[in-house]
Amino acid sequence: MRRLTLSLGLVTAMFVMACEDDTEVDITAPTITLEEPVMGESFAAGEELHFDAMFEDDVELATFNLSIHDNFNGHSHGRVAVTPFDFDQSYTLSGKTQDVHEHIDIPVDATAGPYHLVVDAIDAAGNATNFADGSSKEVEIWITNEEMAHVHFEDANGTEVEEYEGVVGEELKFYGEIEDEVGTLDHIEIVVGHLEDAEEHDHDHSHGRVLEENIYDKDVEAEGETSVLLQDLLEGESIVVTQSDLDELEEGEHLYLIVKVTDSDGNIARHSIEIHFD
Structure with missing residues (x-):
């Protein structure tokens, strides 16, 4: 009987130890709330990019990585040597929650254009x-510089405007000048389409994200030109917005005229202006 009692006691002790060792395994990855930058936000070369994000984990945070790389997708046409901004850095995290704010310097010679900003995180368990x-x-941001091309949106009288007025079902007319004061133009894309508003608009109309489906899209080669007129590029074109086009807009979306300009130095500029319909 004594031997049986000892055996039962040993089994009980082993069971208790096994239960103590049977701790819960962390299999949940961290969460990231990206506050800044927002989709489509623009930053000037030579200035700072503000990064603000909240990292959370159910057990323990470890590290996060922030990378920024160009999204030119061959728009420089392989003729020029661009100097895209590139950033890749890892940071240490601790605790279950950490708010991170970083100021990232953008080189003054950074090529203008679209860039991808990517944020990843890992917790202490390796998730x-x-x-x-x-x-x-991941968000797309735009870098601007002083050498990139500019677009001046105008009315039929040559006066700069903040928006175009359109009538549903009638042909739209656009006027303005596309110019490069430093070098020469190379390629121009003209789009009428949806543009999701970013949280704030900057002064050069470059915020927002272009959606995939456009009402109108035209590519123009302008190699060697220093200035072209928008109305000349659209001569003979018929651009009409129907009520069904407007009905497809989601809340917060608008129709814009978007002009993307690549210059001979590989800079890609994007300017947009809202088309207002009564």
């Missing part, structure tokens, strides 16, 4: 965020 479930974050 990593990913794009499949949306836990990693």
Whole structure:
């Protein structure tokens, strides 16, 4: 009987130890709330980019990585040597929650154009965020510089305007000048389409994200030109917005005229102006 009692006691002790060792395994990746920058936000070369994000984990945070790379997609046409801004750095995190704010210097010679900003995070157990479930974050931002081309949106009398007035079902007319005061133009894309508003608008009409489906889209080669007129590029074109086009707009969306200009130095500028319909 004594031997049986000892055996039962040993089994009980082993069971208690096993329960103590059976701790819960952390399999949940961190979460990222990206506050700044917002989709489509613009930053000038030679100035700072403000990064603000909240990182959270159910057990313990470890690190996050912030990278910025160009999204030119061959728009420089392989004829020039561009100097895209490139940034890749990892940072240490601790605790279950951490608010991070960083100021990132943009080189003064950074090529203007669209860039991808990507944020990933890992917790102390090695669980990593990913794009499949949306836990990693990516936004498109734009870098501007003083050498890129500019667009002046005007009315038929040559006066600069803040928006165009349109009539549903009637042909739209656009006027203005596209110019490069430093070098020469190379390629121009003219689009009438949706533009999701970013949280704030800057002064050069460059905020927002162009959606995939456009009402009108035209590519123009302008190699060697220093200035062209928008109305000349659109001569003979018929651009009409129907009521069904407007009905497809989601809340907060508007129709814009968007002009993307690539210059001979590889800079890509984007300017947009809202088309207002009564």
